[in-house]
Amino acid sequence: MDKKKIGREDFEALLRGEKDITPYIEMDPAAGTYSVFGVRTASNPNYLVKAIYEMYEVNLNKKLAVQAVRKLFRSVGMGSVGLQNLLKKFGMDLKPAEFLMLVFRLQHQQGWGAPFELVEQGETKIVIRTKQTFESQVMKNWKMPVCGIHQGWIEGILITVTGKTWFCLETKCLANGDDCCEFVADQRESSWKWKAEAIVKGDTAITEYIEHKPLEGTIKLIDDPVVMMPRFIFSSMMNSLKKTMGEMPAGGVNYRAYMDMGKENVEHYKKMGITKPNILADMAFAFYSQMGWFRIIKMEWNEAAKTKTITLEHTVESDSFGNTGKNVCFCTAGLLAGIVEGAFGIKVQGKEMKCRSKGDDHCVFVITNKPEKAG
Numbered sequence: 001m002d003k004k005k006i007g008r009e010d011f012e013a014l015l016r017g018e019k020d021i022t023p024y025i026e027m028d029p030a031a032g033t034y035s036v037f038g039v040r041t042a043s044n045p046n047y048l049v050k051a052i053y054e055m056y057e058v059n060l061n062k063k064l065a066v067q068a069v070r071k072l073f074r075s076v077g078m079g080s081v082g083l084q085n086l087l088k089k090f091g092m093d094l095k096p097a098e099f100l101m102l103v104f105r106l107q108h109q110q111g112w113g114a115p116f117e118l119v120e121q122g123e124t125k126i127v128i129r130t131k132q133t134f135e136s137q138v139m140k141n142w143k144m145p146v147c148g149i150h151q152g153w154i155e156g157i158l159i160t161v162t163g164k165t166w167f168c169l170e171t172k173c174l175a176n177g178d179d180c181c182e183f184v185a186d187q188r189e190s191s192w193k194w195k196a197e198a199i200v201k202g203d204t205a206i207t208e209y210i211e212h213k214p215l216e217g218t219i220k221l222i223d224d225p226v227v228m229m230p231r232f233i234f235s236s237m238m239n240s241l242k243k244t245m246g247e248m249p250a251g252g253v254n255y256r257a258y259m260d261m262g263k264e265n266v267e268h269y270k271k272m273g274i275t276k277p278n279i280l281a282d283m284a285f286a287f288y289s290q291m292g293w294f295r296i297i298k299m300e301w302n303e304a305a306k307t308k309t310i311t312l313e314h315t316v317e318s319d320s321f322g323n324t325g326k327n328v329c330f331c332t333a334g335l336l337a338g339i340v341e342g343a344f345g346i347k348v349q350g351k352e353m354k355c356r357s358k359g360d361d362h363c364v365f366v367i368t369n370k371p372e373k374a375g
Contacts, residue, residue: 281343
């Protein structure tokens, strides 16, 4: 089958809306091939897109599943560099918004949704909208903004054509009950502070910023080296310390060591330009929670008594040691106290009031202001 060639005049006609991609689609059912402009492609059945979203939802939640899809399709968007190079070969130098609209005109004519409208364009901000996207139809039962595919595409396309970092938000979504799907893309620096605050807000998860190279023996989280430690190693370390020092002295050492770790962690965030105490504390809690140390059930402030009550599930100690009939979470108590002390600049002490290892439903910690010693 002869491939139909496409030239500059064809792309210009496509941009003007005088042509569509129909003449450039080649399908050979016997060979199992489907091409557009001579480039192999494939149809995207509803069940496949649905499966991708639901695969991520199993380990995350719906909101973070959308963000995981966004990250996946950002790479797809960056693949538009081939089209960009072809246009340059034809002497066509489109503005970022023009190139974005061309890519989506080509995509949507292959069944990815209704045509896009360019609402606003500038050097650092682009707003586009459409009556409906493919994924807003497929995932409409989620009843929330779901267009992670398009968010990722937009980011990847704009990163490719500008060489700068772009972030895209879906401000309206058909699946959320809105009358259209609207996307706002902003060019901004991908700072550590921005990433960390997005994690605290629940807009993303640390998994998006983990760079794992297992064959090289390295893991980085937001550019910082990290290590993974199995819980059996953690419990082995704790048991070794108990044998050496005795149970109560070991608990005191662990409390002090992890309190210092919590404070040091907060100091690291301060060096990244984060100064508000509540954000510092919430950031540390969110990071440890998402890294598997515990799950936060609730946090309560008693302003009058100057106490913070923190209820946790599956702390690293209670899961490691199981049912012992007594409190075991000395490390977690110290860690929580260190985070609060470092964030708010006050002297505190932490105590575990309930523990799953003792048979309680949750591990409950109370952080209180430490009384100043009489001079």
